[in-house]
Amino acid sequence: MTIQWFPGHMAKAKREVSEKLKFVDIVFELVDARLPLSSRNPLLDQILQQKPRLVILNKADLADPQQTRLWQGYFESLGFAAVTVNAHDSSATKRVIQAAKLALKEKIARDKARGLKPRSIRAMVVGIPNVGKSTLMNRLVGKKIAQTGNKPGVTKGQQWLRSGTDLELLDTPGILWPKFEDPDVGKKLALTGAIKDQLLHLDDIAIFGLDFFARYYPGRISQRYRLTEVEEALPAAEMLMVITEKRGYKDDYDRGSELVVVEVRQNKLGSFTLDRYEEMGVGSGETRVDK
Incomplete structure (x- = not known):
């Protein structure tokens, strides 16, 4: 994206x-x-x-x-x-x-x-x-x-x-x-609300968010949306379908996507950091500026 x-x-x-x-x-x-x-x-x-x-x-x-x-x-x-x-x-x-x-x-x-x-x-x-x-x-x-x-x-x-x-x-x-050259940067900004929602496909952002939480904060999704371990282990797109159905939205995945994005922003899934320090290649601090 x-x-x-x-x-x-x-x-x-x-x-x-x-x-x-x-x-x-x-x-x-x-x-x-x-x-x-x-x-x-x-x-x-x-x-x-x-x-x-x-x-x-x-x-x-x-x-x-x-x-x-x-x-x-x-x-x-x-x-x-x-x-x-x-x-x-x-x-x-x-x-x-x-x-x-x-x-x-x-x-x-x-x-x-x-x-x-x-x-x-x-x-x-x-x-x-x-x-x-x-x-x-x-x-x-x-x-x-x-x-x-x-x-x-x-x-x-x-x-x-x-x-x-x-x-x-x-x-x-x-x-x-x-322009955001790195698509993940755009998705991170979108998930936290830094980019107007009208410019986005919310299902892409919801899937990105679910995948992130499943990877770095396992258990939070199942706790929030009452998923089984098997359901939380599903690919994020399928997990979104399950959450949508469990919330009674039937096949209204736009509504399910909006739910997930809003609840991530409201910290309903707990505190989180999308930029993982250990994975961003910045540990050496090689670039300095004069104060």
Whole structure:
């Protein structure tokens, strides 16, 4: 499955991010902790270049904790600061601010030595759609300013927001890249809701999700959908047919597919991480950036 989706507002956002970099001290790059690598836009490395960066693994409460620890270590091995958060949790603000100050400690020390008055950190928030940018922004500023929605493409324009005396935040629209060369990346993004459902075949995504859970979290499917061991061992397409029938949808496999996808997104099958650290070929951390 090759997915191509690059709306005009995303192309404009890419240009605006490049233009506004000079106004910020650091970039907050949000990724989904359930797919830390697949939810990164590879174009951002070209755009952001050597600008200090804090990678925020959001939705950590929905992800596999062991995998999240490995991925945080991976980003740190690249020379980035990294922090794990749940944007809905009140502790997220303190964790992000502390991590940002630590990432900029050398700059802060230089400014102090030059006799400059302390000022708030200016940060740009970037990430692909549906990684929780608006939710985090609202958490950081302590009120609902940034628009949120459980679907991609909610934020359409840039806006500055103030977080107490510590942070000034520049929000940006989510930026997807023009095409996903790796079909599994597209399926992972689709399963977590980063791509509009209208662009997908939900049965393909449901089958992908069932196959993933059967492989990495055995027993969860049978527990959720009351399958026998024999039924859970079926190929994912046949398993979807069984689930559809058991839920009383007869042969309405579109409805069965929607059920599976929605329940995976709602963590009805438990926390999970789609990007498996041990299988993504990133363990060496050979690529570094200058802070």
